[in-house]
Amino acid sequence: MLYTGLVSITFRKLKTDEIIDLVKKAGLQGIEWGGDIHVPHGDLKTAQEVGDATRKAGLEVASYGSYYRVGTNEDVEKSFKDVLLSTSALNAPTIRVWAGNVGSALADEEIWTKIVEESRLIADMAQEKGISVSYEYHGNTLTDTTDSALRLLQEVNHPNIYTYWQPPIDLDFDDRINGLRVVKPWLSHIHAFHWVNREKLELANGENEWRRYLDEVSKVPGDRYVMLEFVRNDLPEQFIEDAEILKKLVDI
Template sequence: MTPFLEWREAMFKVGLCSITFRQLSVAEVIDISKKAGISGIEWGGDIHVPPGNVEGATQVAYLTKQANLQVSSYGSYYRVGYEEDGQESFAKVLETAIALTAPSIRVWAGRVGSREASEQDRKKVVDDAKRIAELAKNKMISIHFEYHRGTLTDTAESATQLMEEINHPNVFLYWQPAVNESVQKRIDSIERVSPWLSHVHVFYWENTNRLPFSSGVTMWEQYLNALKRVKGERYLLMEFVRENKVEQFMDDVEVLKRMVTNLNRQFLKKEY
């Protein structure tokens, strides 16, 4: 297992967030992923790989590898700064990630959004982030904040402030299109958080209405063109398809794969 690695330019892999299909078993998620021809899976910590179930995580890791798929990350629901508020300890999350052979752990930046957060709220998240980053670093696993509303990463400005305050080489940041923001503001946010940007959650919504990904190609071409300028190899993780239907995911991922193939070809031409 290795932390998130920097490359000279962006290279994309396509993956799936297992929470897209919470209603399906681990075996079914793996089967779908194989049929879709993707590279890896972010295994969710709520249903498929709950924290503390080391035996189950070990089995999921084995089945994923047997299917020639990668574990891109462990999608935990650990709320940084709030370990004492009744959630599973980070020690259990880390133990599970190790058993899963996950190179990275996704976490959430607290419990309140940036507008409501006090200085004490921010300090709690910063201090705990530094703590868990060191624990994970000792196991060659990196920490990645979800870019999400209702947390301290709900805007590019707040996310940037948080990452600067944490200032730890083992802490990174996901990106996804923020709900109810303009396309240009989303593109600007990619540039703003680019020093820490790792993986990307991919979906196409209007507000919170899930639509076929093919309807959002024009937007996502702009996002991917911005993302390809950010150094690093990263996963584009498909998440939350219309009506949670497998057929919709298959259609959506084919569109995304074609876009990624074109972008990766452009990268290879520049390299060679």
């Protein structure tokens, strides 16, 4: 089943209570809380308070959007422990991580090996807490192309590793939807937005494309969130409009 939500870093300038109120007003169902500003790694008091406030408002914590970059940490267990503790305090079911800090075209075998091995380690750590790990589907990481993302997921080969999906802004529609089909066996959540030539536009302008994306996503077994990320001019009013489109799209 598909659920609707917001990625909190869409509104970095808003406080957590303002974001909760906005999501409730929009009639969405969950929030992915960002680890760079709203719920910092290791700040367990904030994590628990934000998680409790989210649920008290009748919303769910969809995931913890950490900014943990796999393969870039000297002491993995110590670095990831803070992320894991914050996720547990939020009572979030999933941690979003980044597959390194180098694009696949520049990544040598040493980088690949480090990211694959560290992915398995953090997947084990999270699994002990009943939490899954999902890669951000993003440029300048090893999920920056369909082929690279597929290679990474296959090489890691861990039952607790998944991937988000979002439409790569430099590809055409056919390449985007083909990439989505390729990663469907590992699919967790979706980040939804509509950009053209790197300009943020109203989701309504991409409604037909998103209807086809979500038709593919709806065929994947299990529950997942489709979460708005980025809105035109970063305006709360635009978010409310986009939320109406998203709710219509998810009800397919």
